[in-house]
Amino acid sequence: MSEAVSHNPVGWFEIYVDDLDRAVAFYEATFGVTLESLDAPDTGGPPVTMKTFPMAMEASGAAGALAKMEGVRPGPGGTLIYFSCEDCAIEAARAAEAGGTVQQEKMAIGQYGHIALVKDTEGNLIGLHSQK
Template identity: 60%
Template sequence: MQANPVVWFEIYVQDMDRARAFYETVFDCRLEALGAPDGEAGGMQMLAFPSEMECAGAPGAAGTLVKMDGVPSGPGGTMVYFSCEDCAVEQGRVVGAGGSVFRPKFSIGPYGHAALVTDTEGNMIGLHSMA
């Protein structure tokens, strides 16, 4: 396995417009429509986070919000942590975007800081920063 082994993630949602508004507000970015993989278009919508797919071996992972028939969103799945300059900034946008703060910014010792928040679809995500 290579260092930083995650290369892709999907966050499942029930209401794409609501989820898009949450993530675009919290991370101050624009999500772009991504075509579903061949043979998967039925009942699937995808919005991609900003990424540079040509940067093979670079740290970080590309990913999307996905709305797919029969796939629930919510707690209990994989936790995705988003890199931030100061996770308190993004945490400060969460409630206004319709989410909630589960655990405000806290120290993780020499590994920086983290915050745990819940999006509008019930998914818990992590925010990580060294500051």
């Protein structure tokens, strides 16, 4: 028996990058969106520069940003974030055209649809998910 939940478990994500301009160009080209600057709060730690993905705060799903901060490195082996897509093969092709690398072409995952995995221009592995 599963427990009833009132929200999705992920509320925000940050993808850390070395070259913010290069990463912004990659994600904008891959998803056909425009990222916007976000004023990060002064937490007393190293300053962080952020560019947010388009978000609708009243909608379901997690919002997030690309982030550049001293001492935090991008790369594989950490958390894998899946972006929702209409058809993940389209975004995988766009990612390759934008300088990324397709690690796993579109593949079926049974009743849950399809996924593809791509490496962005910063070395981060991201997932693409679609129902078709």
